[in-house]
Amino acid sequence: MNALDISSITFSYEGATVRALQNVSLTVTDGRMQALLGPNGAGKSTLMRVITGQLRGYSGDISIYGKKMPDRKALLSIGYAPQPISLYTTLTARENLNFFGAMAGLSDEQIVLRSEIVLEQTGLTAHAEEPVAIYSGGMQRRLNLAVALLHSPKLLLLDEPTVGVDPQSRNHIYDTLRELNAAGMTILLSTHIMEEAERLCSSVTLADKGEVIFNGQMSEIDDLEKLFLEKTGRGLRDE
Amino acid sequence: MLILLRDRQTILLLFLMPVALILFLSLAMEGVWTDKLTGRKIQLVIENKSNTLKANLLAEKIKSNKLIQTVDRPRDMTDDEIFADGRAHAIVTIPGGFDEGDQPVEMYFDPVIDAGYKIAARSLITSIIVEVVMGIDNLDAVIAGLLIEKTKPNRNFPTPLQQNVPGYAIFAMFFIAIPMSIGFLKEKKDGTLQRLFTYPVNTNLLILGKIVPYYLINVFQFVLMLLVGVYIMSHIISFSFHLGEHPWHMVPVTLVVAAATTGFGVLVAALARTPEQSSTLAATGAVLMGVFGGIMMPHALMPMVMKKVAMISPMYWAHQAYLDIFIRDAALTAILPKLIVLTLFAGICFYIAGRRVQWI
The missing domain is CATH 1.10.357 (Tetracycline Repressor; domain 2)
Known part of the structure; x- marks a missing residue:
């Protein structure tokens, strides 16, 4: 069974003249780590928000492990780390995990147990009782990931998970993702960093201007950056 | 939360x-x-320049009135300074020659006193002067037969x-x-x-x-x-x-x-x-x-x-x-x-x- 099946998704923001997503189709096989590559304005974050039920009013079909969206129960299969650091900065890491754990319907015991595991996975155990406001950018990014992992999702959706972090934190995040994928978690990684996609992913979907322009296996691509620039052009993307 | x-x-x-x-x-x-609901005592400085029997009786009646609080004039303070300092609302002067009816009693008011308050103070002093001059022992008791006050509960x-x-x-x-x-x-x-x-x-x-x-x-x-x-x-x-x-x-x-x-x-x-x-x-x-x-x-x-x-x-x-x-x-x-x-x-x-x- 595919972890994620997206078929002919079209979406426009209210008042916009250009479609943010145009007839997007995409499949993520269970157990795979797949890159969603694209320049700024490609529609990567919009697609993530459509999949996670934040944006409505699209046409087309989305299925998560066979459950057709919108199905709020299907959301439990997803762990989502958005591009902005979406955490309560006045709370500690543990308090954030307690809150989001409760949102995911975990019991108190499960929250305690899972919090320890994800804090360990993201290297934040020693800082669990500190308010997020005093965290470095890298630590906040790792906690953003920890929250997404808390309820043991089968499919992890990551939107630019290493933006603005130092090489140490970035490598820690890469190692964590490799371990999670090796343990069977399916990952869709939205990024515009070629190296990230090449190092981590076995397959790649290339998007630009709201459309999917390439789907393929990483092993079949000789030079990803060359392919990227060929497909998306060399013009600046200032939007 | x-x-x-x-x-x-x-x-x-x-x-x-x-x-x-x-x-x-x-x-x-x-x-x-306090002014609006319960009323407060009128603070007066009384200066008796006559010191005759009638003048003393008038001063005594003013002092003993339950609505009046007499204030001693602070040393070296002018009338204006007394008002500016908030020590009194008015200064009542009983002049020499009051007994003979040659000189009227003077009331000098604080310029910022509430108009209603001023009228009330003036009426009160007037009624006391009438008592003393006319030889009436208790004007309130006389008035009570002519006027009954009723106030609706607040x-x-x-x-x-x-x-x-x-x-x-x-x-x-x-x-x-x-x-x-x-x-x-x-x-x-x-x-x-x-x-x-x-x-x-x-x-x-x-x-x-x-x-x-x-x-x-x-x-x-x-x-x-x-x-x-x-x-x-x-x-x-x-x-x-x-x-x-x-x-x-x-x-x-x-x-x-x-x-x-x-x-x-x-x-x-x-x-x-x-x-x-x-x-x-x-x-x-x-x-x-x-x-x-x-x-x-x-x-x-x-x-x-x-x-x-x-x-x-x-x-x-x-x-x-x-x-x-x-x-x-x-x-x-x-x-x-x-x-x-x-x-x-x-x-x-x-x-x-x-x-x-x-x-x-």
Whole structure:
């Protein structure tokens, strides 16, 4: 069974003249780590928000492990780390995990147990009782990931998970993702960093201007950056 | 709730602001209320330059009158300095030759004395002079056969605490709109609000979860202000805080008022696009509602036009509902129309917010 099946998704923001997503189709096989590559304005974050039920009013079909969206129960299969650091900065890491754990319907015991595991996975155990406001950018990014992992999702959706972090934190995040994928978690990684996609992913979907322009296996691509620039052009993307 | 409680400065402000307003404005208004409701003794400096039998009798009668408090002239102080220093309201001079009827008694008034107060003081001294000059022993007893005074029990004019405790509690409750709207906009900006919608939780429940903590803070604000009024303020100023015959009516009133204030907060959150906008909108709205609604200027003292205009402010209905309890001993059925108005206000706010707000 595919972890994620997206078929002919079209979406426009209210008042916009250009479609943010145009007839997007995409499949993520269970157990795979797949890159969603694209320049700024490609529609990567919009697609993530459509999949996670934040944006409505699209046409087309989305299925998560066979459950057709919108199905709020299907959301439990997803762990989502958005591009902005979406955490309560006045709370500690543990308090954030307690809150989001409760949102995911975990019991108190499960929250305690899972919090320890994800804090360990993201290297934040020693800082669990500190308010997020005093965290470095890298630590906040790792906690953003920890929250997404808390309820043991089968499919992890990551939107630019290493933006603005130092090489140490970035490598820690890469190692964590490799371990999670090796343990069977399916990952869709939205990024515009070629190296990230090449190092981590076995397959790649290339998007630009709201459309999917390439789907393929990483092993079949000789030079990803060359392919990227060929497909998306060399013009600046200032939007 | 935890996120809200972590914002200690805001919480402190929400509770300290009304306490400070209640304390300082009640103290400031104490004198006005004393004059208005219970009356206070006229403070007079008496100068007897005659020292004859009649003049001494007049001075003695003035001094012994229960409505007059005589003040000794402070050494080296001129009349103007006495008034400027607030030592006396008037200076009564009994001139030499008073017995012979050649020279009248002089009354020199503080220029800023209330006109009604001046007339009362003048009438009182006049009646005492008449007693002395005409040889009448007790003019009041003579008048009593001709004039009977009756005063309707006060049902409209609250004491400073009855006015200010619910008034500034309501005022502060409306200020909840500031942290509420800023919190909402901040959560939207940093994506936490959007993140919540990726969990399988009922959307309405989620929104309710965002609103309920503010509602509870509002209720707690009122309870705390009430406790401050009853247990602290009544020891600081000379008026007790009478809660009326049915103080438990405060429970439904407070629950409805808190719904109205929370509704206002949701409306501001829905209308504002930036935190700066929301602070300005909420603060300006609350101050205007307070000015019109009889919080800053007691409704009973307003001119008739303003009394009518006050009805556009939800603070008026909230305040009057509490005054119904404190000074009118009103039955719940009498308070109910005000609660309906407040419920409608809350409903309209939530409706508009529901139509306008983009949660994600």
